[in-house]
Amino acid sequence: xxxxxxxxxxxxxxxxxxxxxxxxxxxxxxxxxxxxxxxxxxxxxxxxxxxxxxxxxxxxxxxxxxxxxxxxxxxxxxxxxxxxxxxxxxxxxxxxxxxxxxxxxxxxxxxxxxxxxxxxxxxxxxxxxxxxxxxxxxxxxx
Numbered sequence: 195x196x197x198x199x200x201x202x203x204x205x206x207x208x209x210x211x212x213x214x215x216x217x218x219x220x221x222x223x224x225x226x227x228x229x230x231x232x233x234x235x236x237x238x239x240x241x242x243x244x245x246x247x248x249x250x251x252x253x254x255x256x257x258x259x260x261x262x263x264x265x266x267x268x269x270x271x272x273x274x275x276x277x278x279x280x281x282x283x284x285x286x287x288x289x290x291x292x293x294x295x296x297x298x299x300x301x302x303x304x305x306x307x308x309x310x311x312x313x314x315x316x317x318x319x320x321x322x323x324x325x326x327x328x329x330x331x332x333x334x335x336x
Contacts, residue, residue, distance in 0.1 A: 195323055205334060210239070212288050213295040213303050222259050225279075227288045229263045232278035233271075241266045242275070308333070 200206040212231060214223035226246050233242035245266045246253070253259045264272050278284055298307065301318070306326075308315040310333055317326070 196326075199327065200330060206330070210243075211291040211294065213292055213300055213305070214288065215303060220254065222253060222257050224288065225259045226253065226263075227291075228279045228284055229259060229275060231284050231288050232275045232281075233263070233267070235278050235284070236271060236274050238267060238271055238275070 196206075197208065201208045212227035214220065214227040216223070230239060230243045230246060233239050242263050245262050246259070249262045253262050260276075263275060267275060295305075298314070298316075300307075300316070304318075304320060306317040306321065308317070308330070315329075315333075
């Protein structure tokens, strides 16, 4: 809905970043982030990111990240993503996103950060859309 109500009509820009949590409980997050970033390079980010998000409870425990990613890609796209996910550029991009998140004091995912006129407004978790919409409308009316 955010894309439909704000991005498509040019009211806001949407920038997606990876923030693979580290430590206990997240041993496969970096792999998932690299696969999603690689998928973005072939125009498949949304489908892969959605599958990873929806199936996180499984792959976060059993480590079957690739099976989740592969389930939403053609065989040709699977080969491309596998090759790209280990490329130094993809690895560096994920690290750069992670470093930016750390510098921005991000502590959980998902987090939405609204930047407007030099101020930043972080929202952790998935906000109630009606409240979020009111916030954006108010902010944009200033």
